[in-house]
Amino acid sequence: MRLKLLMVAASGLALLASAAQAQVSVGAADQSKGEYEDAFRQFEGEDWPTPNVYRAATGQPGPAYWQQKVDYVIDVRLDEAGRSLTGSQRVTYHNNSPHELTYLWLLLDQNGFKRNSMDRVTSTSNDEGTFGMFDVVQVLAAQDWEGGFSNLAVTDARGRPLPFLVNDALMRIDLPAPLKPGQSVTFNMGYTLAIGDGDLTGGRSGYECFRASDGQSDCIFQLAQWFPRLAAFSDYEGWHQLPYLGSEFPLEFGDYDVSITVPADHVVAASGVLRNDNVLTAEQRRRMAAARTAADPVYIVNPAEAAAAELGSVDGTRTWTFRAENVRDFAWASSRKFVWDAMGVPNGDPDMPVVMAMSFYPGEARPLWDQVSTRAVAHALEVYGEATFPYPYPTAQSVNGPVGGMEYPMITFNGARPIRAADGTPQRVDDVKYALAGVIIHEIGHIWFPMVVNSDERQWVWMDEGINTFVEFQASKLWDADFDASGEPRGGIIRHMLSENQQPLMTNAQSLTNYGYEGYVKPGVALTVLRETVMGRELFDRAFAEYGRRWKFKRATPYDFFRTMEEVSGMDLDWFWRGWFYSTDHVDISLDDVVVATMAQPNAGGGQQQQGPAAPPAPEPPSVTVLADRAEGRVPLVERIPALDAPSDQGSAEFPVTDEQRRVWAASKNGQFDDLIARARAYDGKLYRLTFSNVGGVVMPIIVQFTYSDGTTETVKIPAEIWRTNNRTVTWQHATTKTVTSVMVDPMQQTADADVANNAWPRAAAAAE
Missing domain, CATH: 2.60.40 (Immunoglobulin-like)
Structure with missing residues (x-):
């Protein structure tokens, strides 16, 4: 997930501290003390886990590698008026491990929204003596609304109750008989879930409502981490039981059949492939077929039709059914406001020759989303597929709504939207274009890391966010050479690495105080330096792609990554991992003296040399990544498709932004927080x-x-x-x-x-x- 860039930048400026090193002791991050320090001390046999039959010393899965599989059949119903959902699911757990299991652990991440959850109660504050209005707004919002699962029920395949225990955001189900290696067990679950206002509660799911001119309210619902999900069980950890403190999740792969019942005029986007396309009109099915081979995005639901749906009133419900195979999670979104466009993207996998890139967004996101979103999805599919392996799923989706940036299999939630003045006129269009393209590339990239190359972000955030930030940097520079993206080894990362407010990248992710730098920026920069400066592209690219192929649809650890990069490239990189991943040291190469031998001795008489005018500052050198891309003939996308950089503040010729649309947009958010803000102002x-x-x-x-x-x-x-x-x-x-x-x-x-x-x-x- 992308952190807000302004927050990252602000934290970086706050770190303009002294050049003193921060010495942090975290096990393997320790180095020898005293005058001698062995920067090339080997990790093998000392700090890294000993290779075994599950994970080889080469970085490959071992001959006895295993992982669990979990299949779900889910029926869920959205209560639009009640802002809640009701679900039932049949779960089949396949024990592929060599261990006998007497219980199963599940994740209840939405329990983080309960008032007394560990995530909420341990949320810290600043130590200033005053508090602002929005401090009170947040406290009042938490008092007014409580999320989390309720009405939990568990039965076996015959309908008999199974005992279970809920521990904060974890749930243990006790099995009636031990589940032996190679066996499977099926059980049923029921639950209800309150859906929070995404603008007030934050998090990775929620709703966003817009007030139309007639006073009615139409909403976008984005549902993620919305059902009880089996926790990971691995060869190196057993059950993954770190508490939910707002971080992401380790899960198992499996197959999903999900039926989603929503109001009849809603459009649904979801992980997987739509199985009952009869929920679409004949014209929408024709457009979808045309989009598969189109060179440009095709509207499946065009802006006029989405606007008409907002004005109409349709009774009843409709059920959308999706199938998702070999995925580690399932998310979805629903709204009558959605404009929907799509285009087919050629893919390098003969089993998946075309991927449908699709975008879903309200009229308030136009015309920017029409221009950028699906193109950004397609661009990410191309660059990430080239860097690692072809995209393995049939769809890749970008959905606009209250969630700023988050990824799930085949679907991403992206919040960037045009910034408008009070009269609805778009402002800072170019800035928002970059923000939108960047967040979509980043979140689609997460479908590779960690949705396919599986890792545990609650343990090692850099394996998810850092590796993805590195590839995102390559994709951003191939979108536009002037793209200001994290990954360049200059600027804020240098200020951060000089500061005392640091922790090694191998620190437990939930203990990081500078999540943006340690999780995203520093590891992304480290891999850029490794590729462009230390290893060179030929060695790096081969090793990096091999890591992806080896651990595709498997659970990787940092040591699998480190070992693969060394074994495939033939380079000893322990010194690099130790400096960049296990310490808080920084880079500083000093040019201390230059002596020029000369016959003449100017100014020998001791006269003072005349000072000339101050030299102008040296221009910033071009990015070595961009130079190398151009040397390889890789032309940025905006140069190949000039329309991507054209002004987008007046809409399209077919669907111009009207004065009425500007007026409705300007009024859409009025009153969104009026009640809480009024109460905060009156708070005594x-x-x-x-x-x-x-x-x-x-x-x-x-x-x-x-x-x-x-x-x-x-x-x-x-x-x-x-x-x-x-x-x-x-x-x-x-x-x-x-x-x-x-x-x-x-x-x-x-x-x-x-x-x-x-x-x-x-x-x-x-x-x-």
Whole structure:
């Protein structure tokens, strides 16, 4: 998922610190101390896992490699008015491991939206003494709406109840009999799920509503991580049970048959292939057939038809049925507002010779999305397929809505939309073009990493985001040589690598404080340096593509990547991994002196040399990536298709942006936050920020008892994960309309706290000696 670039840039500017190195000790990241430090010390046999029958020393899957398989048959119904869905599913779990299993673990990521979830309760705040209006807005939104799964039920294949346990965002199902190696088990589940307002709750799913001129509200629903999903079970970890703290997910591959029931006038985009195309009109089916061989995107639902659907009123529901094979997840989106365009993209896989690139977006996203989205999908398919392996699925989709950027098999959610003035006139068109193309390329790229080359982002974020940022950089420069994309070894990454606010890339992903740099930018830059400067394209490209082919539809670890790159290229790269991935050191090559021997001795008499005018700053050298691309005859897409860079603020000739559309757009968001903002302005309570220090060094849950002026008390238990990004000091906030008169930590003395004298606020006076 793409972080907001402004947030990344701002964090980079905040890191303009001294050039002092940050020495971080994280196991294998340690280096020898003293005057001698062996930068070429080998990882094999010391820090990396020992090769075995599952994972070979060459970086390949071993002869006994295995992974689990999970198949789903799901029926889900969207309640548009109630902003919720109801689902039932039949799950078949195939135990391909050599282990006997007596229980199964599932992920309930949506439980992160429960009020007392670990993700919410351990969310930290800044330590300033004041709070802003939107601090209150967020607190009030959390108080007004609670998400998460409810009405969970589990039965075996015969309908008999199975016992289960829910632990925050994890669920354990106890099996009636041990599941032996080679066996399968089938069970059924039922559940309901509240859908949150994406603008208020954030996250990877939600709804976004637009108010039309008649006062009605039409919405876009984007559903992700919306059903109970089997957790990963691997040869190196067993069950993957890291808690859900907002990060992404390790899952198993399988086949999905999903039936989605929505209002009859909705259009649905989903992972997989539509099986019942009778939900489309005859004309829409004709357009889809034409799009398969078209040179340019073809409207399946054109803007006029989408606008008419918003004005109409259709009763009843319609069920869309999708089939997705060999995928590790399933996501979907639904709205009556969707314009839908598509085009076929030639693919290098003879089993998948054409991929349907498709985009779904509301009128508010036009005309930019018409021009850029499906072209960006097609461009990503071309570049990533060349860098690794041909795209393995029949569709690749880009959907506009409340989610800023997120990927799932065959479908991505992308939030970039034209920026408009109050009268609806598009602003900063070129900036938004780059933002839209960039986020689509990035998210489509994630279908390779980690949706096909599987990895665990909760452990190693760089395997997902960093590798993808690297390939995205190549694709961005082949879209437009002037594309300002992460991946260039200059600018903000240098400032970051000089700062003290760093952690090695091999740090547990959930403990990273600079997720944007350590997860995305630094590993992306590292691989660009490795390709363009250290290894050269010929060696790098062969090894990188081999890594992709080896671990296609399998679960890779960092050591599989490191070993493959070394074995295929014939280069010892341990020094590179140690410097870029296991330490917080930076690069600094110094030119300290230049001596020129000369016969003459100008100014020998000691006179002062005359100073000339200051030299103009040296121009920034061209990107070596762009130079190499041009040397290979690779022409950026905007030079091949000039229309991509043409002005797009007036719509198309066929569907111009009308004054009425501008007026409706300008009014569409009015009042979206009026209620919460009004309440925030009128809020007469307090937002208490509590700062805790870990003096002893052992992290523990924090048990806090508040006493209020009315004599009542409230006790809150904060899980130990609040210390995950800073194990010395944290700041936490507590909103209440009451007045706090005192606070006590560990009031029942149940954590073995050695010094209770520093547990109270206000601090008790010291006893007289």
